[in-house]
Amino acid sequence: MMACLLEAPLRISVLSEVTATSRHYVDRLFDPDPQNVLQGVIDMKNAVIGNNRQKANLIVLGAVPRLLYLLQQSSSSLELRTECAVVLGSLAMGTENNIKSLVDCHIIPALLQGLLCSDLIFIEACLRCLRTVFISPVTPVQLLYTDPTVIPHLMSLLSRSQHTQEYITQIFAHCCKTPEHQTVLFNHGAIQNIAPLLISPSFKVRMQALKCFSVLAYENAQVSMTLVNVLVDGEQLSQVFVRMMQRDKPIEMQLTAAKCLTYMCRAGAIRTDDNCIVLKTLPCLVRMCSKERLLEERVEGAETLAYLMEPDIELQRIASVTDHLVSMLADYFKYPSSVSAITDIKRLDHDLKHAHELRQAAFKLYASLGSNDEDIRKKITETENMMDRIVSGLSESSIKVRLAAVRCLHSLSRSVQQLRTSFHDHAVWKPLMKLLQNAPDEVLVMASSTLCNLLLEFSPSKEPILESGVIELLCSLTQSDSPALRVNGIWALMNMAFQADQKVKVEIVRALGTEQLFRLLSDPDTNVLMKTLGLLRNLLSTRPHIDQVMSSHGKQIMQAVTLILEGEHSIEVKEQTLCILANIADGNTAKELIMTNDDMLQKIKYYMGHSNVKLQLAATFCISNLIWNEEDGSQERQDKLRDMGFVDILHKLTQASDPNLCDRAKTAMQHTPWWIEALMLWTPFGES
């Protein structure tokens, strides 16, 4: 990498290669006669055009600081300053190394300073150079925002000429990368200033203005909401975008306009059933996925479409029948094709470069298409080699592809039928388990979420997964720093414990450890807490299991229940906890843990009189299990409970307005045999 000024030893060694002519150009910049300097800069300009070698030479010889000096000197003539900006712009057109050197020489503040000059030609030259520097991936975007006066000044320059419009909008479009950038630009009137440019006579200006809106609106409700109300020449902005999506417009324009509308729709500014989305944006994006488009366009088209319809089942249904999209996407997996390898190396390179991008885009789109509708999922899994592609996608080297493949798998795993058939046939659990061993968090979240579904009671994959040591893995997930991973880990364990053998339950409790269980019960994330309680409930189902678990962990569990009931928790959490208590009350020996705990009985009593019916119901449930009269010692328990005033409460509850509560109280009162239904929690599909 070249620095602004090279270190001496390096400089000498490099200089030996530099031709004498390059040195001559630099020398002339130091001529005492300003006229000679000007001529020197002009000659330099002609010498560097299209000559990367010459550009590198001049940079090595230290031309940049001198040019910047001349550009900034107020004593320099305007012509000289302009020519300097032009030469610098030309140097920036070279390699990435050139850009790095220019940035290291602080070219950006110097050029931004230059924009304060009143001369338009000079301003345009500075902007052209700034544009070239800013659109390079090696330039830190933040440099545009360091000086707070820059953005407003650029906004004010938008009215100067078509060139300033083109360069400035291009800079904005490239440098708006974070919500903070969006806010800065928005606050400085980007929308009002750029909207009129959408109908500029210059195509380049229109295109760059459009790109600005697509980056401004991305996941930004404030911008999107403002955009829908903007009028351009009396026409709504969304209609201007629709016109830009017409099929005879350049593809780049169609695609970018579709992105704008997509972002506005996702931000809630346009309804998903609006014609401009259903009849225009969606078909346009489907067209972008067709074989006729360039590989880059197909990637962008698919990703944008996936994003557009992610939350809307109706859009998913329409897209699934539009232009054979599902089978069209299968083509994304055919790169590099065998033909491209033979015909020419360039095409092979190009295909290879885009192959990963294409695959991940297709997986994303499949994931989005299949996220709600069972028929679409079926259509996807029936696409040629689809399951094989997902399976191999799970173990690809590119993280992006792996993530997208697992997202796709997750989406399809919401189908009971697919879980029972294709998922089992292709043993997708194997690569999935492998993926879970070692992957970045974002992949792990998706993979574990998918695993949750694969562990559902009816999934034939549940058995083999159990045998592959999944419990240890899930328990380790519950220790993750990421709340999403903790939820998924405990969720999967919960699903696994549902109607499971005693062996499995014991194994879960052993592997998780009571300490970890307690930690999870005090987890700051409510979701984690809820699923942990769910796990406890599933562990404490059938009577023998209840007694066994309680005999070994009764003390800790009772402690945890007490803690939660005493703590500040939502109704749902408390209800869940009372249900656990009800399950404990159903055990033969376990119920003694409650009966001997007066404090706990007081709590139950309290909740029977709670203002929330759900809590009342759960608490009553608990009591009715305790006073069950067909078991040993029921008489004693009933006596004790009567002494504690429970009968009165039950009496009162028989008058309750809620019919369920009323019924339950009556049943308890009659001491009729009442088999408590297993109060188990079963959550059908993993949501993430």
Added chain:
Amino acid sequence: MSGPSSGCGFLMSVVVHGDLALSEQEKELNQRLRSLYPAVNEQETPLPRSWSPKDKFSYIGLSQNNLRVHYKGHGKTPKDAASVRATHPIPAACGVYYFEVKIISKGRDGYMGIGLSAQGVNMNRLPGWDKHSYGYHGDDGHSFCSSGTGQPYGPTFTTGDVIGCCVNLINNTCFYTKNGHSLGIAFTDLPPNLYPTVGLQTPGEVVDANFGQHPFVFDIEDYMREWRTKIQAQIDRFPIGEREGEWQAMIQKMVASYLVHHSYCATAEAFAKSTDQAVHEELASIKNRQKIQKLVLSGRMGEAIETTQQLYPSLLERNPDLLFMLKVRQFIEMVNGTDSEVRCLGGRSPKSQDSYPGSPRLFNSPVHKASSSQTYQTSFDGNYCNGVSSSKGHTSAHSHKSCPPTIPSPELGVLNGIRGQLTNVSTEVEMEVDHFSNGVSESSSNGFLNGSSTHGIDLEECDADMEVDSAQSKRQLCGGSQAAIERMIQFGRELQSMSENLRRERGKNSANKKMLKDAFSLLAYSDPWSSPVGYQLDSIQREPVCSTLNSAILAFSLSATARCLGFPASGAAAPQPCVAPLQWEGRTVEYDHGTGRNTRAAVSYDAQNQRIRVLEQKTGHTPCKKFFEYIYLFKSGVLFQIEEITKQCAKIALTEAWDPYDIPLNSTYEDQYFIGGPGDMIEVQEWSDRKPARKNEAWVGVYTLKDCYPVQETYTKNSSVTTSTRFFDLQLGISDPGVFDPPSTCQSARTEKMMSDC
């Protein structure tokens, strides 16, 4: 003199065009159709505007201006299916055609099919089940492409849905839309002249068509815009060599192919000569077509048909509709008195024999024999002569001498009347008149003097004839000859039965039906010439017939050569090796079958000076990469080999003989085929073996049909070393002749070859 004669069996029905006030809807329809299909001339090819009350199965009921279709059968089995076609086929000039159908009610089972079918396809079926029929069915969402078994295509459709059908006549595909969403391509390779069609199968099914009466749900304009832009870009980007003169060469080629297509033989020849081009079609073949065209344009249809059958056997057999059209024209010419059968009743014309020495059978057709008799021949001698004489004015070069300028015969009137018409039109058809008279003779009015002409005399004769004619005001059927009239009637009957056969075999064809009806209507008038159907007798009507036949012959000859000549060389000649370009530059890959190594090279090839320059890249196992340049100068018998990095040069004696990249004249034709996939359209011919220069070498060469560029050559040298060379990226000409000059380092060249392998 006019007025229909009653009692005639085949009377033309009179079409009444009512002056109906255009309703708003019709106005809107007209406006929309005009803006959607600006290139369609509705006078010639009307657009579908409603369902046809005539072209439907009886279980179909129509209402609401024939736009609403309902089912009125039992709907018990698929045998109860019923369809209806639109009033007109989709004109090709539409480019992109679109209509929509709204499902008003799905009825009992919703077995509805929406699609396209050709004229004559059985209407007791749903669209898609039969040949030339295509449909998308609502109950299962399948597409049916001329088959009883559907393919999964799109979603199902039912009450309330709007289904659109778009025919792209540019690439012959069709896609459907549902509620404004494109469902993707359903059919490819569609035939022309399809009718919008719907079919229903169970009671209660009702659908409404929208042929443009209302705005469409799908944005078809947007789709059309895309295609217009696409085509425009295709034209804009049509590759034309950047080099000087290539534009000119292309335009010359275009002009030449136009001339050849229309058989302007002499002009084409002269043009080719002066522009230094090769005429691709055999001259003999052009002359054949010219001969046939001459016959058609002079109204001698019988001869034209026979000549065609003789020169292009199976052409008319394969195109019964074309044959039918020609026969109908022949009938009209009989009425006109110009057709050879009526003109020469009873005898053979010595003149004709002169002009068609190769086809003596012409006047020996069995039909002709049956109707001819010696008596007629003599009695109609004068008439015959007049007939020829009168047709001379516009066609035959040979007849004017033989005919006495004035024979006061009452029959003359008919013929002169015709000639009068011809002279009227001759200015409009300048080119045609010009070309068929090419080289020999007369063309009185267009001012072109082609070859040796007796222009002046001809005109005088004409005038003389005219004088006589003016005395005669009455034109007569078949030249007034009774025998000719009988022959004509008989021919009419034959035509009628041919039409019936055709309908049995190929289904209804309204065009054929109308054609025949119009022709027969001529007989309903005592003076057909001034009747409402008299325009048919106008010689200008021969032109479309002529051009249709000409195109058919051209297409036939092309396909005949393309299909590797399934027919013995009767009319069309066996394929001849094309002449490969003499100078080109391009790239090659040579595969050595022995070593299995590919060698890539850039080649400059100059057959004119017998020299080749090869820039070769030898790659072995990496990292070795060597570049060698070879300059073969066969005339000097020297080969220079230059190593490209050091420019080290070797000069070696060249012992091999010059062997051009071309197809030797005595090569054996192997095959002809397209390379690449659909639409790539590069057609090549494969030739093989034994050029004299390569006595023992097996050789196979593949050359493009269009310009004869090499594509692939495989040959075995001394029955041991076999190499295959692929040629690509070829450009005509040598951009820099300097490449054949060896570099200066070759002045002190070594004499042994350098090792080129890695």
